[in-house]
Amino acid sequence: MLRKELIVVLIISALVVCTPISECKIFKPSRPTIPIDELLSAPEQIEIGGRKYVLETYLWRDFMPISPPDGEPLIALVWITATDSLEFPASVDGDRLWIVNGQEVWETKFSDEELPEESHRKHQLAKIARNGPKWGPGIQVDVVVRVIDEKNNTYLLRASNQWIHRTD
Numbered sequence: 247m248l249r250k251e252l253i254v255v256l257i258i259s260a261l262v263v264c265t266p267i268s269e270c271k272i273f274k275p276s277r278p279t280i281p282i283d284e285l286l287s288a289p290e291q292i293e294i295g296g297r298k299y300v301l302e303t304y305l306w307r308d309f310m311p312i313s314p315p316d317g318e319p320l321i322a323l324v325w326i327t328a329t330d331s332l333e334f335p336a337s338v339d340g341d342r343l344w345i346v347n348g349q350e351v352w353e354t355k356f357s358d359e360e361l362p363e364e365s366h367r368k369h370q371l372a373k374i375a376r377n378g379p380k381w382g383p384g385i386q387v388d389v390v391v392r393v394i395d396e397k398n399n400t401y402l403l404r405a406s407n408q409w410i411h412r413t414d
Contacts, residue, residue: 390405
C-alpha cells in the first residue's frame, strides 16, 4: 500500500511542475541517439560550403530567490559561429543538442522561442534549450550540436569543457 501512495505522490508532483506535460521539468536520463564516444569525438570546427564554424555556449542554472531551493534546471544558450565574421547563412541551422557530463547525457531539441537579434552577432546563429538536468553549477561539460546544411547534410559540432554557471 505504501508503494502505491508513493507512486501517486510522485505522479502528482510531476504534474505540478509540468505545464503542459510535454514541457516537464523532470530530467529523465536515457541512452542518447548517438553514442557518447561519437559525441565526444565530434570536431570543434566544421566546414560547410567553404566557410568554417565553431560553437560557443553559455550554460546556467538559476538560483534567484524565487527559484526552488535546489535551483532551476539547466538552460543552454549556444551560438553556431561563422569564423569569417560574415553574415550567418539562412541555409545552415542547428536542430539538436547534447550535453555530456561524464557518462550522463542530456539530449534535446532546441526551443522554438524567438531570441532577440543582436547587431554584433550577425555572424552567429543563436539557439536555446531549457529544462535540462540539475547538474552543477561550477562543473564543466561537453556540448554538441547537430548542424544541418541546405542539402540536409548533418554535422556534429562540439565545444569542450564548458562551465555551467549560476545566477543568484
